[in-house]
Structure formats: C-alpha cells, structure tokens
Amino acid sequence: MTVTTDTTTLESGVRSYSRTWPVTFERAQGSFLHTPDGKEYLDFFTGAGVMNYGHNNPILKDALLQYLAEDNIVHSLDMFTTAREDFLATFTEQILRPRGLDHTVMFPGPGGANAVEAALKLARKVTGRESIINFTNAFHGMTLGALAVTGNSMKREGAGVPLVHSTPMPYDDYFNGDIPDFVYFERLLADSGSGLNTPAAVIVETVQGEGGVNTARLEWLRRLSEICREHEILLIVDDIQVGCGRTGGFFSFEEAGIVPDIICLSKAISGYGLPLALTLLRPELDVWDPGEHNGTFRGFAPAFVTAAEAIRTYWADTTLEDSTVTKGAFVEATLNSIVAKRPEGELTAKGRGLIRGLEFADPDAAQATCRNAFDAGLLVETSGPRDEVIKLLPPLTISEDELTRGLATLRTATMDALG
C-alpha cells in the first residue's frame, strides 16, 4: 500500500478531523492509534465514542475473523440470517428485557442519522402531528430530518432549505439554574394561544456530546418524561453517543428510571466500528407497514456478530458498568483538580460516566490545549457551539495506567495553553 499521490487534493474540503490531526493513522489496538512511522497516540476520542471496547478488541476480532473466514453472510438487507437472529435474541434477552424494556427492534439503516430519521418519521405517523421539540445545542445528524432537530447553525445552514417542523427548548441548565426547569415549555403547552404546534415528540440526548458535554440532571430527565406523558407527546432518547455503556449502564437513561417511547442507538453498538444502527420502539408504536422504511445496509451481518459478542462479553454482569462508574469518578476528580488550580470561571468540569468535558471560558485556549495534547500523543477533540469544551471519550476498557497517563498529558496541555 504505497501511496504517492497527495490525497488531500482528491477529497472534498468538507473533511474536518484530518485538519485537527494532520497525520496518517494506520493501525490501532486497545487505547492506541499508530502511524506508519511508529508514533502512537492515546485515544481519548475513540472515533466519537464508537470504540467503547477499545480498538480491534481481541474478543470481538476473533468472532469477526471467524465469521468472515467461514464465508458467512455479510450483506442481506433485512433477510433472516443466523447472525441477525442471534443478535436479536441476545440484545433482547440480555439488554432489553432485564431492564424492563419491551421495545421491538428496528434496523433503520447503517448510521445514527438513519435511527433518528426513522424515530421522527414513526413519531409523526403515530401521532398525526408534524412538530418536534428539540433542545438547544442538540446534535442528531446531517440528513434533512435529523438536521432540522440539530442546533449548530453552521451545520443547519448547510441544508440549503429552511429547516422547519422543530422548535428548540432550553436544555438543562441553559440559564445556569436561574430559571426553573421547563417553565417555558410547560407554559407553551398549557396555553392554547401560545402558537406552539402541538409536538409529536421530544427528542433528547441525556448528555449532549457534540453540544459541549452538557449533562442533564436525572430529575430533569424525569420531569421531561412526565411532561411528555401528561401531554401525550412521545419521548425519543437519542442514545447514539452516550448509550452502550458510556455513562455506566447500557442505556444512559437507566439511571433516571425513565422509559423512552423510542430509543436511537448506533456508534458503539457493534463494538468494533462496524456501521449499525437501531431504533427501539415501544411495541404499541410499531405501526410501520412492511417496507415503509427500508434501505440497503440495514442488516450488516458482521456488525451483528461483534455486537452480540460484545453483549455476551461485557454485559452479562456489572463488571464493565461498575468500572465505568469508577473510572468516570476518577476522571471527574482529576478534572476538578485541574479546574481548582485555575481562577474561578476559567475552566468548568462536566459530564457523566466516561463522557467528560472540560469547558474553557476562552475557546482559543481549548484549541491550544487540543494541539498541545496531540503533540504529546493524546487525541482529544473539542465540542460545543464555540468549540470551547474538550470532550473526553476514552475507551471504557482503558486501563488505569492509560487513563492516568492521558489525564496527566491533558493537565499539562491545559496548563501550557492557559499560560
């Protein structure tokens, strides 16, 4: 594989991460990425939360290689395959039912945006309403339906048509606690003259990854769930980035004790970076006609294989969940200690479980910190409307040593950036 062309000129200018990290990566193992010339990078980014079990996780790798070697089916749309049936049974019996969820499983397409599009379409079909409530700084995807409920104005303008049928409501703590939760939303719903189109659904992330690691309190999520129930509005939880154990439990909403009507999963669900997405539906909502929503890559069998294997390996008991909580607390404590070193208001620590954020009052300092970290062999990305929050998404399987080492690098990078 010798590459002689400068391939950056061959690719659309829309590329972004390769601008932040201008090196070529080749191999990856566990918590590390490697370049051809032997540099290694500790990965606190994990492909935007996709590689929860580490890169090329050996258990999943074995299952995948065996599956492929045996000429099992790779591609089959929504035909029945042994891999599909195994995944459906494993996911339902080991993940859904033990958590009291009676949802059916829909395969809406290969990526998270497909899961969101299917959720929105079904919510509208079921309720006969068109309007969706989203939240400030939400991120749900780039296709037209998903983009309409996404907050980022730069990405919204890429639509080229007005993005309508959605109304943004303030996410938890949007006013720094100065205003009671949901006061605006509840008032608009109660007032028949408010001008708010009655919503089909609310779509929410329990932690807003792209939006800046904004973390909803559990009571805020519970109240949101109650409001939805009171007004017969469907509750969609987009657990694409923070589901699959990122916050501790398999679903990020478990801790709040709520049961969403529709749940979107993708990213880490296959456990190996293989494209897969699920939309989980309360069974009474599953009013699709056969084939009413379809698509080519809905049954990517290798992803079923690694996904089922990941469930068997990591979700048969609470070992991973417990370790995520413990590691998360360690990261939190470390971030707090960094924050405490700096003047009040310069830094803020955020997050839950193993999605953590370090918010900088000065976005330039966040950028500089990222660059410093990269130079020191640590991959962290920024998020938030002004790219002012460093987002930490280490593998859930990261070792304590790696975690300690990465956080030390981050501390130094931060201090150097802040001067």
Add this chain to the structure above:
Amino acid sequence: MTVTTDTTTLESGVRSYSRTWPVTFERAQGSFLHTPDGKEYLDFFTGAGVMNYGHNNPILKDALLQYLAEDNIVHSLDMFTTAREDFLATFTEQILRPRGLDHTVMFPGPGGANAVEAALKLARKVTGRESIINFTNAFHGMTLGALAVTGNSMKREGAGVPLVHSTPMPYDDYFNGDIPDFVYFERLLADSGSGLNTPAAVIVETVQGEGGVNTARLEWLRRLSEICREHEILLIVDDIQVGCGRTGGFFSFEEAGIVPDIICLSKAISGYGLPLALTLLRPELDVWDPGEHNGTFRGFAPAFVTAAEAIRTYWADTTLEDSTVTKGAFVEATLNSIVAKRPEGELTAKGRGLIRGLEFADPDAAQATCRNAFDAGLLVETSGPRDEVIKLLPPLTISEDELTRGLATLRTATMDALG
C-alpha cells in the same frame, strides 16, 4: 450460535424481504446463498445490487482478513488513514481520471441516502435555490431529503410531514413514446409564469431499479444533460444501484457521454457488502465549509480496503465490463424469448447490462413467479409501483452456467405462474 427465541416477534413489523423469503440464510459464496439446513439459493438479487463481485469474493476476502488480522484501523471518521489514502488514490487514478472526470470525493456517511442528502444539500447551497426536479418512480432513499425526491407513495406517506421542495417530471418513456421527450419540463422552464420554482438540480437514475427497471435511453440522458446546462441546473446522477459496473462501464452514464455535476455511489462500491458511500463533486462545486456535513461512519476503513482491491482487480482492464455487456445481452435475449412465447402485452423485457426486468401486465403473476422461483432455489425480487416487474441483478461475476441455470428456472417459474 443456537437461537431458540422466535426472533420475528422481536423485530419491528417494518421488515420486508424476510416476508418474501421466509428462511434463514447463513453462508454465501459467489452466486449462492446457503441455509443452515443445506439448501442453496442462486442469487439474482445480490442484496439489491450490492454484491456485484459475488458473495465473499475470495480476492477481496483475503485483503479484508489480512487488514483486520493486522489490527489496521477500522474506524476513524474522516481522519487520514493509509486505507483512506489508498482508496482515494486508487479510485481517482483508476476510475475517475481515465474517464475524464475531475470530481473530488466526499464521504457523506455509510449509506446511499447519505450520498443523496449530501448531493441535494450541496446543490442547494451552491445555487441558492431550494427546488429539485426528480422523476416519476424515482428511488433515492428514506431520509427526509432523499424521500422527498422518491416517488413511491407508500414510502412517502411514511414521512409524516409534507414532502416538498421537489417536482416530479416524467421519466423516459413515461407516456410510451406518445409524447416528445422533456416537452413538459422544457415548457415549464421556458415560461416565467409556469409556477415551477427554478430548480437547483435534477436528480436522475439512468436505470430505475426500485421503480421497475425503467431504462433511460442514452439520447434521453444526453438531452437531459443539455437542458440542465442550458438552464444552469445541476445534474445529479444517482448511480447507487446501477453504478460500479452494473450496466457495463464503471458508471452507468459513461455510455451516454455525459458528465454529471454530482454523482452518488454506494451499494457495490466496497465490493464486499461493507457500508460505504461517495458523493463525487465537480471541483468548482466543492464549496463545503470544513465539517459542514459530517457523520460517524464516513471512513469505514475495511470498506476502503475491499473497494480499492476491487478496483485493482476488476477495473484495470475491460474484461469485466466486456463480460457484463455480453452476459447482459444473453439475459436480454433469453427474456425476449420468454416474452415471445406469451400473448402480446403480457410480458415486457427491460433493462441494460446486468440489470434486467421482466414486466408483467398482471402484478399477481409477477408475485407468483417470484414464489415459484424461490421454491426452485432462485432469488429474484419484484420492483415497480405495483411490484409488477421482476428485477434481475445477478453478480457480475456469475458464471455462464449459473446464469443459464437461473434463467431456465425463471422461465419455468414464469410459465407456471402465467398458466
């Protein structure tokens, strides 16, 4: 992998192919799918045109297994990887440039709908217009932007919101040759009082796979391209189903000698059923801001590996292209001989290269033919607005014997169905 649950109850009722073919598939090789109990099915469906090089193609399989075994990078968003660079260079140098195409490559997400959404967004951004011209019986995907340019009314109603910003125009031969090509479209464009919003783009499939194997004549495509140029409307060719050699040349539009402004590829591009999609842009249209369109699974490295290997293996010379044309002619001749056996108008043969259709005046007979074929070990699906067209998408690598055998099965299935 012992499955004890009846997994059909665990899955959303939206599933469709598993209703047509109520068996569980396990393995696949070349032109065949196999069930656990040893039955084999000759595959004239190939996952809706995804498996152009046959299932688990051994050359691609070797490359894939080696890549995975060496712990090369699987998931990396749009970071630079050796696999990405190799694909970009190979695709550009061996596919694009030899065909006189100077397009840049965008990775819009893992599936075809992502490619279409990105194409539509960019066309609107570039032109500042919102309206898109699509064609009757078009199929471009299930996300909200792609669904708006899709014809099927059942699927459109699944949107739950009015699908707007698009106007359908008659596809080639929509009036059985009774009306001159483009007479309505050109009149509307020429008349400033027509009420047609000036389109940003036209999106077209050269052969409509889902729409019923409707096959545009080359002169129709050329005239469409001219009209677009005359009116400064962008031409988007959705080559997701019939690109990658399905009609002979790598791109289905090559034969017509046109150069689309934007090209959508997916399905067969990876050659191995691995989710990958491309949106190809004339370089002057590549006005995206960095990150303006993003998404998680835009850089699925194993797909890059098999895609590049497929190009090196099958597109270094014209062997595959020539064989596709030859096999296509053979299928055409066979279908014509079946048609000729029946009363005038009962059957019609359609298609180009190795996408072929057999249209039944009676949709029930098409269904019965499919069932007969399945019972005899042949997978063929129907398409068209009334599911009245049997669509043949055999692997391009199918052997002559397999092709002959499958067509014989189809002939018998058809005759039995028609009585």
Add this chain to the structure above:
Amino acid sequence: MTVTTDTTTLESGVRSYSRTWPVTFERAQGSFLHTPDGKEYLDFFTGAGVMNYGHNNPILKDALLQYLAEDNIVHSLDMFTTAREDFLATFTEQILRPRGLDHTVMFPGPGGANAVEAALKLARKVTGRESIINFTNAFHGMTLGALAVTGNSMKREGAGVPLVHSTPMPYDDYFNGDIPDFVYFERLLADSGSGLNTPAAVIVETVQGEGGVNTARLEWLRRLSEICREHEILLIVDDIQVGCGRTGGFFSFEEAGIVPDIICLSKAISGYGLPLALTLLRPELDVWDPGEHNGTFRGFAPAFVTAAEAIRTYWADTTLEDSTVTKGAFVEATLNSIVAKRPEGELTAKGRGLIRGLEFADPDAAQATCRNAFDAGLLVETSGPRDEVIKLLPPLTISEDELTRGLATLRTATMDALG
C-alpha cells in the same frame, strides 16, 4: 383637494399601474375616467374587471347614497345586519338556486386573496391532504397561500420563503394542442409511484386573466371536473376576475355545465368597486368551526347593498347575459379582423364573452400598443408572463358606440405599433 406635494415619493416603489398611466384620475362615469384637467379615457380595463356595471353606476349609486345617508350600518364584522341578510337572500335565491347550486356563502375577508385562502384552507381541512394542483400562468393572489398557487415567477420570488404544497399542471392548450388534455395529470394520479402528493384540490380559472387571457375550452373544464370527481379531489373555481357575468352567465363555468365544490368570487361582486369577497361551499364541505377563519372586513355592508341591488337590476332576466355574449362576439370579430390584417403568427385573438385578449408575438409591440392607446384616450393593460397580451375588460354595460370607438382606437394603436 389641492395637492402640492409630489406624492409619488411618499409611496412605495411597488406601485405599478401609475407607471403605465402617469396621470391623475379624478372622476368616473360609466365607461369613462376623467382627469382634473378635463381629459377623458375610455376604460377597457375597469379596474381589472371590477367595474362590470360601469363606473358609479347610477342605480347602484342611488342605493348606496340612500343607505349611507340613513346612517345604516357600515361595519359589523359578521354580525347580522339587514344589509347582510338581504344580500344573502338575494344572492342565494336569484343567483345560486336558479343555477342549481346549493352552496353556502362564506365571507372570507374583503378581497379575492381572502376568498382563495379560505378555499385552500377548507379543502385541506376537509380532505386531510396538503397538496394543491394549480395551473401554469395561474393568478390567485399575493398572500402566502394564494401566492403558492400563482404562476408568475417575479411575484413568487416576492414571498421570501419557498412556495410549496402546490404542483403546476399545464393549462388548456399549453402545448398548442400537440398533447392530449390532462395526459400528464392523469398519469401522475394513476401511478402510485409518480411522486405526486395526492392533491386536496385543484384550483382553476376558466379564463386566466393575469396569465394572458388563456381561455379553457368547455370540454377541458368538463374533463377536469370529471378527473377531480374520479379521484376525490375538490374542484375550486376561482371566478374572481371572470365571474359576475364577465363571460356571459353569472358564473363563468355555467356554460361548461360543471358544479365546482368551492367557488371564489370578489372584484365585480359588489358592482361598485366596494371590497367584498365570497367563498361558496358545497354544504357538505362546510365543516368550519365557528370563528375558525375570521377577519375584520368580512361584512362591509355598503358592498352588500350595491351587490344585492346589482343582482336585482341585472340578473333578474337574461338581458345583460345576452348582451355580453353579443358584445363579446363583436369584439372577437373585430380582433379577428385585426389579426387577419397582419402576417400569420404576429397576433392572436383570445378570450370569451367580454374578456378578450390580443396576443403579440413581440411583447414590445404589445407595450407600444398600450401606450398608443393611452395617448389616444383608451385604457388597456397587458397581461401574460411576458406582458405580451393586451387584455380587454370593458364594462358589460358599455354602449355599442363606445365599444366600437374603443376597438377602432385599439386597431389604430396596434397598427401603429406594428409598423
């Protein structure tokens, strides 16, 4: 009333007719307008077809002055008034019922756009569909709902938002007879894969006044009515410009023998230039909730008074209708004789009853003819997408002498313009 300011600078640049006819008018009587300095203009424009009974018609004037002098109610929203009741009874008993129309009367607001907006809203409410079929070169008004079904691209761009929920179909003779009527519309309706959203309604003008005096044949209207019935699509006739006797019968569609589901009237309905609009509804469609559509000037009592008086005066027998047909035939013959004087294709005569058009192959010549006519004391306006059609809308009450004189002026103006 001495005006010293140059008031053109005080008014928005959106004004248009005052650019065509840069004089100030003061008084009007019958077929003539007068300026303060004593010039008179024969009016073949009649305020875009508003003054069907001539300016300041003495019979209506008497009724109006008496009504106002007696301090009868002028403004009352939709409260009951004696004037309202008299109008409702007179209109229903003398206009609707004798024509076999059992429609109820809705007062949607003071102008034609209100009548159209109410019609579209009700059609959508009744059918639960959102899409409307309009026709090329239609004109239905400037408010957002009405503008979406209007053809003129300059006016559409004034909306500032994409105008959606409508699809234009070719009006009668859009292809000069080369293509069978409704072939495209019927094909799209019959094909469930066409991509056409099933329409709530079709809105049509029997003669397109603003669109260039395009005149639908009666059999085209009948076939349109049948198609609507076959597909359970509501038929809305916008009779705002050509109803109230303009084509002969009170309604322009009478001659075709069709019964629209919804009828829009305005312009000439008051007979005196007083703002009034009606939306007539087949009783089973009248599913409005009380007050669901409201507005301030829905019950302009002086307009009721003159409207009722006009009905009693002009519609008790067929005198006016007969005379309109006779005069229309005379205008037609005259226009034909003008056309016959010129090379083939340079001029075309169009129209029905007393709405007539003279279409110029060269729009500049149409403009020049208008200016010549104005200089010679005749008011005629142009219409059509390129302002290429001179539109004649003389008062229905015009005398034969006036009509002859005006046509002679037009002939000279035309010949001078064409050189």
Add this chain to the structure above:
Amino acid sequence: MTVTTDTTTLESGVRSYSRTWPVTFERAQGSFLHTPDGKEYLDFFTGAGVMNYGHNNPILKDALLQYLAEDNIVHSLDMFTTAREDFLATFTEQILRPRGLDHTVMFPGPGGANAVEAALKLARKVTGRESIINFTNAFHGMTLGALAVTGNSMKREGAGVPLVHSTPMPYDDYFNGDIPDFVYFERLLADSGSGLNTPAAVIVETVQGEGGVNTARLEWLRRLSEICREHEILLIVDDIQVGCGRTGGFFSFEEAGIVPDIICLSKAISGYGLPLALTLLRPELDVWDPGEHNGTFRGFAPAFVTAAEAIRTYWADTTLEDSTVTKGAFVEATLNSIVAKRPEGELTAKGRGLIRGLEFADPDAAQATCRNAFDAGLLVETSGPRDEVIKLLPPLTISEDELTRGLATLRTATMDALG
C-alpha cells in the same frame, strides 16, 4: 328590504359574532347600534376597534357622501387619483413626519392580513432570511403567512398545512414577572448552537387585542427594539387594532419612543369602516420591484377620503389624544374599583388608553358577563386563549355620559355573573 328567508342557513357555519349577539342590526350612530325593532345597543366593541370615531361620524359622512355624489373615482387599483394623492400627502405631512417617521406608504390590499403579509414578505426579501419571531397569543390574520405568526391553536389548525417559518417567544409578563424579560430570546440569539434560525423580523402588537388585552410595558418594547437593532433583525409593529389613536397617540408605539422598521395599519385608518390597509416601510427597506406585490382593492378611494378627513379633523392637535388618555384613565379606575370589590385573583384589569380588559379567573363568568351586558344593551366581546378577558373598545369619541353608563352596565353584568 323585506327579508323572508332565514338567512342563517344560507351562510357558512364559520360565522361567529352573530352567535354571541343573535339579533339583526340595522342602523348605527356614534356610540350606538340599532335594531329594526327599535332596540339600541351601546357599542363597546366598535367592530373590533374599527369605528374609533363613532359610527357614521357626521364629519366623515359629509365628506364621503359628497365624494360619492360627485362621481369621483371609487376604484382604481394603484392608479394615481386625487383622493389617493390627498391621502398620501395628508397622512405623511400630518401623521408621519411630525412623529419623526420617514416611512414610505405601501397599500398592500384592503385588510389587515394584507398589511401583515406584505410586511413579512418584504422583511424576508430584504434580509434573505425566512424565519419570523412572533409572540405568544399574537393575532395577525387568517391568510397563510399571517396565520403562521398567530398564536391561537384553533385558528392555526384551520390552515390545513403545517405552519412553519415562525417561532413564538414569550410576550411581556408571560411568566407573571418571574423571569427576566427576553432571557430566552437573547440566549437563543447569542448561542450559535441554539437551533433557532436567525430571524428576518420580529412582529409584535404593543397591546394584544385578540390575545386578551395583554399590554406590553414601554420598557419591554424599548428593549425589544434594542435587541432587534443589535442583531439586525427587522422590527414590525402590527398596529392594526391599537394604532390610529386607540392608546392615545396616533401610533401605539410612540409612547415607548421606538421607531419600527415596518408598521401595519388597517381597521380604524379609514375612520368609517371602509376597508383600507397600509404597510409603512423605512425607505431603505422599500426594495420591492414594481408590481411585485399587487392586488385589486389597494386603492379604495372612498376610504382615502374619510381617512384624510379624519386626520384633518382629529389629528391636527392633541385634543383627541388627550381625551383618550383621560377617558382611558377613567375606565381603568372604574375597572380597578370593580376588581377591588371581588376576592383577590378573581378579576384583573388590563390595558392602555381606550383598549381595556377585564380578565376573569373563570372563563364561564366572562361569558355570562357578556350575555348579561348584551341583555342590558351593552356590546362587549371576550378575547384571550380561553375567552376569559372582556375587551373594551369604546369609540374614542364616546361621551363621558355614555362611557359612565356603559361601565355601570358592565359592573352590574359582572357582579351578576360572579354571583
């Protein structure tokens, strides 16, 4: 004028006021309406604020009758007429310029909805943005553009299509003072990730008549104006119901010292119940192409005549303005005394100038009060999302005796209703 038919069956069920007041009115003079059988009603409704100078005001009546008697022009679209020029000069010189307003005058059509539609269209055209901010419980009209910025859910549902391109913000005191003004709006504007489409304009009523006589504080209006300026958002004041002196000064926003970019006027502008509407534009915003927005009844000359006469009669000095303020204070004091008689929270007095509201905690009591008042010869209507606010709109020219008498009737009606 003998009416024998029961005309209620001839009219659409959409009628509403005739349900509240099931009598037929015939004549009107000053503050009173009269029925044919000699009953008289003191009018605290004035046709929803249209008859500010009383019914059939004798000064305006003389001007109108003379104008009509002399056969002056009644209808002329936007042609120059002496009446139009006189109005333009009078309105500009006596109303606009003395108030420091350099706006140009646009005649958008006969009613208030036309004024709003034109304002929204122009705001979008000027800014190139599509989104409008409206307020909770706003009322701006029934046409599709105006309805999208109206709050009432029953009326919104009448649209039959999703009403989009608008986002409601809380009106002044929407949270009873618990939340700082504009905290949500400003936060959304400041946050590029909020998901709010950048607005073209804000449209606001200084007092919400239909919304329940909600009265914005002057500092709230000033802050709104500042926010608009800071963010380059156009400010549209819809002064259709409370302009023309209703709150004291000619424009309701004068007192706040703000200068809106666009102003909508209608209802009372003609002074005689004659349909007329104005859209006033800051001259640099007047970018309309000639004829880009047009319409039939934009130049209703009799309305120009009475409008100009009303300005000369009532706005040459501050007599009317002063008396409105004085009378308003008297009404306020009376309402306060009624409120004080009842338990805390049962009644609330609202309003400014001579638009006043009495809000009932129990909407049924508001209805009963209206009925009691009607039985006692006083016309008052309810407003607000639950029809819980009795709205008082007496003529500005009402005598002290009439005002006192009406308020006494209202007091009794209220007390009887509350028991």
